[in-house]
Amino acid sequence: MAEGENGTILGQVSIDVLAIRPGNNAFTLNGLLAPSRETDLPVIGKFFSAYLNGQTQTVKVFRNQSSVKKAIAMDLTISGLSMKANLDGIETKLIHQVNVLNFSIEFDLVHVNKVYVTGQLSVFFELPSNIHMKFKALRTSINFTMHFNDKPSMGQMILHDLPVEHNQTTNELFISFNKQELIVLNDASFKEFAANLVLTTNASIMIEGLAAALAEVRIGNITLSNIPINDTLHLVGYNEFDNGLLNIDNIDLIGAISCQALALRVRTQIINPSVVNILYGGRLSLDLCDIVSGKSLGLVNIDPFYLQLQDNITVLDAEESVFV
Structure with a gap:
């Protein structure tokens, strides 16, 4: 199959059995758009682009190669062309x-x-x-x-x-x-x-x-x-909380768990800096540590843990057990 203007090979179609009757004949041919040379790719692109835009173009079917000088019988001009509109294997980065x-x-x-x-x-x-x-x-x-x-x-x-x-x-x-x-x-x-x-x-x-x-x-x-x-x-990342996006509103003393432990309720406001937010994160337990000694003071339990959409405020209530 060749392009009508300069005979550039567009691809190849095969016919197993050819039957021609008197008058007009219609053929269904299956083939591939595959140029014989890499330098012909722009012609393929032009042909395909014209087809997708519904533009009329001349295409010829030749026996073997279009370079055959005396192509006979199979030298036909295509008056209509249809393609299967499922384009598989688009390997270029679209x-x-x-x-x-x-x-x-x-x-x-x-x-x-x-x-x-x-x-x-x-x-x-x-x-x-x-x-x-x-x-x-x-x-x-x-x-x-x-x-x-x-x-x-x-x-x-x-x-x-x-x-x-x-x-x-x-x-x-x-x-x-x-x-x-x-x-x-x-x-x-x-x-x-x-x-x-x-x-x-x-x-x-x-x-x-x-x-x-x-x-x-x-x-x-x-x-x-x-x-x-x-x-x-x-x-x-959420580490942007360091930039003033996490604030503790208030801390309430609930009561004493023992002579060495207090139960606290903490309300925290977080502004989410990330496009990643949490709809439901289950229970989140954080270890509260002394910033100087690194000694653990107790656990902060947030249940359920979630974060609102980016730049929105999330209000979380957490319970802490602080060891004195």
Whole structure:
């Protein structure tokens, strides 16, 4: 199959049995867009771009190669062309940036090893420079794994057939999801990530996987599949609490547990500096230590522990047992 203007090979189609009857004949041919030379890729891009935009173009089918000077019988001009609108194996990097707008973590009340996530992502989607068309993304599916500090995959998320909000000016896609399971693949790596998120000013995770998108173009809807995702997400850590984002409002003396221990109730206000918030974190126990000697004074129990969305105030009531 060759492009009509200069005969550049576009790909190859095969016919097992050819039957031609008098009059008009219709053929269904299955083949691949695959140029014989890498330098012909721009021609393929131009041809594909024109097709997606519904533009008429001349294509010829030749027996063997288009370089055959006296092509006979099979030298046909195609008057109409249709393609299967499932484009598999898009290996170029169409997704250039992934941002986490919010990421709410919830631990299962019954199954403590199950983690759910509610949130919103934004991705920048860009077609190859030699394909020019207007499109509107409608839905997407994403399957990706997460790595922390070059360790084995700590988790996996599978987001299936989600609606997409598409800004066609910037080609930014907004994807929202609700209570999707975060499959923990490596417990130690996940705990290390959580500790870094709590104890440092930032934590970075690398995500990689594949995406698919249903998009609307001039000729109808097309499905782009096997779109690679490979990016690094930088998350602000909770250690930013040191910057005046954690305040103890009041401490109430509840009573004496013993001659050496007092029971206190503490009310704390926290402004979450991170896009990662906690919907339900279970019971959180903190060791209260003397800042000079490092000696433990007792435990602070927060039950349940949660954090509001970024820049919002969370009010937590905690109970302490302080040893005198």
